Amino acid sequence: MIPPLGSDESPNLQIERLERRLAREREARKAAETIAESSLRDLYREQQRLALVETIATAANLSDHPDEAFALALRAICDFTGWRVGQAYMFADAAPGGPLVFSGVWHDADPELRREFRQISDRLSFDRGEGLPGRVWASGKACWIQDVAADPNFPRAEPAKRAGLHAAFAFPALIGEEVGAVLEFFLERPAPPDEVLLKTLDQIGAQLGRVVERHRNRGRTRAHTLALEEKTAAAEAASRAKSAFLAVTSHEIRTPLNAVLGLSQALQREPLTATQHELNDGVLASGEMLLRLLNAVLDMSKIEADKAVAEMGDFDLRAKLDSILSIWTPRAEEASVLLTLDADLPQARIRTDQGRIEQTLVNLVSNALKFTPAGGEVRIGAALFGDRLRLTVTDGGPGVAPEDRQRIFQPFEQTDAGRDAGGAGLGLAICAGNIALLGGQIGCEPADGVGERFWFDVPVSVAAPIATIAIASPVNATSNDRALRVLAAEDNAGNRRVLEVLLAPAGVELTFAENGEAAVAAALADSFDLILMDVNMPVMDGVEALRLIRVAEGEASHTPIHMLTANAFADDVARYMAGGADGVLTKPIQLPQLFAVLETCLSPVAQAA
Amino acid sequence: MKGVVFNLLEEAVGRAFGPDTWDTLIEMSGVSGVYSSLGNYPDEEIEALVAAAGQALSLNRDAVLRWFGVNAMPILAELYPDFFRAPDARAFVEGVNDIIHSEVRKLYPGAACPHFRLQTHPSGDLVMDYLSTRSMCALAQGFVEGAAAWFGESVEFQHTSCTQHGAPHCTFQIAWGPAKSETAQAA
Numbered sequence: 001m002i003p004p005l006g007s008d009e010s011p012n013l014q015i016e017r018l019e020r021r022l023a024r025e026r027e028a029r030k031a032a033e034t035i036a037e038s039s040l041r042d043l044y045r046e047q048q049r050l051a052l053v054e055t056i057a058t059a060a061n062l063s064d065h066p067d068e069a070f071a072l073a074l075r076a077i078c079d080f081t082g083w084r085v086g087q088a089y090m091f092a093d094a095a096p097g098g099p100l101v102f103s104g105v106w107h108d109a110d111p112e113l114r115r116e117f118r119q120i121s122d123r124l125s126f127d128r129g130e131g132l133p134g135r136v137w138a139s140g141k142a143c144w145i146q147d148v149a150a151d152p153n154f155p156r157a158e159p160a161k162r163a164g165l166h167a168a169f170a171f172p173a174l175i176g177e178e179v180g181a182v183l184e185f186f187l188e189r190p191a192p193p194d195e196v197l198l199k200t201l202d203q204i205g206a207q208l209g210r211v212v213e214r215h216r217n218r219g220r221t222r223a224h225t226l227a228l229e230e231k232t233a234a235a236e237a238a239s240r241a242k243s244a245f246l247a248v249t250s251h252e253i254r255t256p257l258n259a260v261l262g263l264s265q266a267l268q269r270e271p272l273t274a275t276q277h278e279l280n281d282g283v284l285a286s287g288e289m290l291l292r293l294l295n296a297v298l299d300m301s302k303i304e305a306d307k308a309v310a311e312m313g314d315f316d317l318r319a320k321l322d323s324i325l326s327i328w329t330p331r332a333e334e335a336s337v338l339l340t341l342d343a344d345l346p347q348a349r350i351r352t353d354q355g356r357i358e359q360t361l362v363n364l365v366s367n368a369l370k371f372t373p374a375g376g377e378v379r380i381g382a383a384l385f386g387d388r389l390r391l392t393v394t395d396g397g398p399g400v401a402p403e404d405r406q407r408i409f410q411p412f413e414q415t416d417a418g419r420d421a422g423g424a425g426l427g428l429a430i431c432a433g434n435i436a437l438l439g440g441q442i443g444c445e446p447a448d449g450v451g452e453r454f455w456f457d458v459p460v461s462v463a464a465p466i467a468t469i470a471i472a473s474p475v476n477a478t479s480n481d482r483a484l485r486v487l488a489a490e491d492n493a494g495n496r497r498v499l500e501v502l503l504a505p506a507g508v509e510l511t512f513a514e515n516g517e518a519a520v521a522a523a524l525a526d527s528f529d530l531i532l533m534d535v536n537m538p539v540m541d542g543v544e545a546l547r548l549i550r551v552a553e554g555e556a557s558h559t560p561i562h563m564l565t566a567n568a569f570a571d572d573v574a575r576y577m578a579g580g581a582d583g584v585l586t587k588p589i590q591l592p593q594l595f596a597v598l599e600t601c602l603s604p605v606a607q608a609a
Numbered sequence: 610m611k612g613v614v615f616n617l618l619e620e621a622v623g624r625a626f627g628p629d630t631w632d633t634l635i636e637m638s639g640v641s642g643v644y645s646s647l648g649n650y651p652d653e654e655i656e657a658l659v660a661a662a663g664q665a666l667s668l669n670r671d672a673v674l675r676w677f678g679v680n681a682m683p684i685l686a687e688l689y690p691d692f693f694r695a696p697d698a699r700a701f702v703e704g705v706n707d708i709i710h711s712e713v714r715k716l717y718p719g720a721a722c723p724h725f726r727l728q729t730h731p732s733g734d735l736v737m738d739y740l741s742t743r744s745m746c747a748l749a750q751g752f753v754e755g756a757a758a759w760f761g762e763s764v765e766f767q768h769t770s771c772t773q774h775g776a777p778h779c780t781f782q783i784a785w786g787p788a789k790s791e792t793a794q795a796a
Binding site for chain 2: 017020021024027028029031032035036039
C-alpha cells in the first residue's frame with residue numbers, strides 16, 4: 001500500500017498543498033474551456049466550409065452558364081475566406097485550346113480601388129504555366145502565392161502592388177483531370193498557405209467543372225445542330241437540283257423517244273414480212289417500256305415532292321391484266337416460273353388511274369419473279385368487291401420477315417434479299433406512293449403454304465359496259481372532198497419526220513413551221529383546219545405563238561390548236577389550256593389520240609365541203 | 610496520452626488511497642498535474658506518475674499499470690455505462706476495437722487507441738494480439754481482469770509473448786470462467 005502521504009504534515013504545509021491542488025484544478029478547467037472553445041470554432045468553420053461547398057455545388061448544378069456559377073462562387077469564397085478580390089478565367093469559346101482569358105466575371109469588396117488591376121487582368125491572357133492562372137492550368141491543382149510582389153512568375157506584380165494586393169491563390173474548375181477554368185483570389189496582405197482551404201478548393205473545383213462541362217457540351221451540340229442544318233439544306237438543294245434535272249432529262253429523253261415510237265408505229269402500217277413485224281414490235285415494246293421507266297422515275301420524284309396527281313380514266317382492267325400477263329410470261333418462262341392470272345371481274349370498264357394501277361402491279365410482278373425460285377409459281381389475283389378493286393401478287397419466294405413488312409414500303413429501304421437481287425429500293429415505295437395517292441391500301445402477308453402475298457386495294461368506280469372504241473381511221477379522214485390542212489410547228493427534224501410518217505396515210509395536207517414565229521406567220525397567212533404546236537421551240541415558243549394567234553384578228557384566231565409537248569406534267573397541261581389551247585397531245589405521240597384529234601376537225605371540213 | 614486517462618488514474622488513486630496521495634504522486638513525479646479530459650499530454654507524464662507510484666509502493670511498472678487497469682474498470686462503468694451492456698466479460702473484451710475504441714475516437718478525436726487482433730484458440734480461449742507503440746500490455750491485462758471482476762466472472766490471463774521479451778508484438782490468451790471468491794477483487 002502507498003503510505004498515507006501527508007498525514008503527518010503541519011497544517012500550513014497542508015494548506016499550501018491544498019492550494020496547489022486548487023490551482024491545478026483551476027488550470028485544468030481553463031485548459032478544458034480553451035479546448036472546448038477552440039473545438040467550437042473549428043466546428044463553426046467546418047459548418048461554414050460545408051455550407052460553402054454546398055452553395056457552390058447547388059450553383060454549379062442549377063446555373064445555365066459558367067458565368068452565373070463563377071459569380072456566385074467568387075462572392076461565396078470571398079465571404080468565407082475574408083479575401084478581397086476574386087476573378088474568373090476561361091478559355092474562349094472560339095479558342096478552347098487556350099490561352100486563358102479573363103471571363104469578365106469578378107468580385108471585389110471595393111471595386112473602385114482596384115479598377116486598374118481588373119482592367120489589366122482583362123487585357124492579359126495566360127499561356128500554360130504563365131502567371132497564376134497559367135500555373136494552375138499547367139498543374140491542374142490549386143496554387144498559393146504568399147506575396148505576389150515577391151513572386152518571379154506574376155506578370156501583374158506592379159499593378160497588384162498599386163492595388164495593394166499581396167497574397168493570392170487560385171484553383172481550377174476541373175472536368176475530370178482537365179482544367180476548364182481558373183478562379184483566382186487576392187488579399188491585401190501576405191498570407192501563408194491554408195491547407196484546409198486548399199483542400200476545400202479541390203472539392204469546389206470539381207463542382208464548378210460540371211457547369212463548364214455542360215456549357216461545352218451545349219456548345220458542341222449547337223455546332224452539331226448547325227452542321228446538321230447545313231447538311232439538310234445542302235441535301236434539299238441537291239433534291240431540288242435532282243428534280244430539275246429529272247424534268248429536263250424527261251423532256252430530253254421524250255423527244256427522241258417520240259421519234260422512236262412514232263416511226264416504229266408508222267412502220268407497223270407498212271407491208272412488212274412476219275419477221276420484220278416481229279422485230280418492229282420488239283422495238284415498239286422496248287420503247288414503250290423505256291417510256292414507262294421514265295415515267296416511274298418521274299413519278300417517284302413527284303411522289304417524293306408530294307406533287308403527284310391521280311390521272312383518272314376509264315379502262316378495261318381485264319384486257320390490261322391479260323396484256324400484263326402476256327408481256328411478263330416470256331420473262332417468267334426464262335426463269336422457269338409459272339405466271340398465272342386468276343381474275344374475277346365483271347365485263348365492265350373501271351375508273352381509276354390506269355397508269356398507277358399498272359405500274360404498281362407490274363412492280364409487284366417483277367419483284368415476285370425476282371424472288372421466286374425456278375419451278376415456282378407467281379399468281380396474279382384480281383377481284384372487285386363493290387367499289388373496291390383488290391389485286392394480289394403471290395410469289396413462291398422465302399417470304400418477308402415480320403419486322404420488315406412495314407419498312408420495305410419506305411423509299412430506299414430494302415431487305416438484304418432485295419439488295420442481293422439488285423433492286424434500287426424504289427419499286428415498293430413507288431407502289432406505296434401510288435396506292436396512297438389513290439386512297440387505297442397496300443401491304444404484304446405470308447401466303448398460304450409458301451411465299452409472300454403482296455396486295456393492294458383501291459376505290460374504283462365501275463363505268464359503262466365495254467364498247468368497241470372506234471379509232472378514227474385514215475379512211476374516214478380521206479373520205480372527205482378535200483384533205484385536212486394541218487400546220488405543225490415543230491423545230492426538231494426527227495419529230496417533223498414522225499408527224500409526216502404518221503399523218504401520211506390520213507391524206508393530210510401538212511405544212512411545217514420550224515419555230516413559233518414562223519407558225520404565227522403561216523397561221524395568219526393561210527387557213528388551217530388544225531394547228532399542232534410544239535411548246536419548246538427556238539425564236540418563239542409555242543405558248544407565245546398560241547397567244548398571238550388567239551389575239552389575232554380574223555378567222556385564224558379560231559383555228560383549233562393542239563399543243564404537242566413532252567412536258568407531261570399536269571400543271572403544264574393546265575397552263576396550255578388556260579392559254580387557249582383546244583387540247584394537248586403528249587409526246588411520244590400515241591396514234592389513236594392523234595387520229596381522235598383529226599376526227600374532231602373533220603366535221604367542220606365536211607360541212608364546209 | 611489523452612487527458613481522460615490521467616483523470617482516470619487520479620480517480621483510481623483517489624478512491625484507493627485518498628486525494629492526498631495523488632498530490633504526493635504529482636510532486637514526486639514533477640509533472641504539472643494539470644489535466645483536462647479533452648487535452649493531450651505527453652506520454653512521459655503518465656510514465657512519470659506510474660514510476661512515482663511504483664517507487665512509493667515498491668512495485669514495478671507493469672504491476673502499477675495492471676493495478677490501474679483493474680481499478681479503472683468500475684470507474685469506467687460509472688462514466689460510460691453503455692459500454693458495459695455486453696452479456697459477459699468476453700463479449701465486452703471482444704468489442705474493444707469496434708465498440709469501445711470507435712466510441713472513444715468520437716469523444717476524443719485524435720486518440721491513439723491500441724489495436725487488438727482477435728482470434729479464437731482451438732481450445733476456445735480468446736487470443737489477442739496487442740498492437741501499440743506504448744508497451745502498456747500490463748494495462749490491457751488489468752483492464753481484462755477488471756472487466757471480468759465487474760461482470761462477476763473469473764479470468765485466466767496468459768501473456769504468451771511480449772515485446773518486452775523481444776516478440777514483435779504482445780499476445781494474450783484469455784479464458785473466462787464462473788466467479789471465484791478470491792479473484793473477484795484483484796490486488
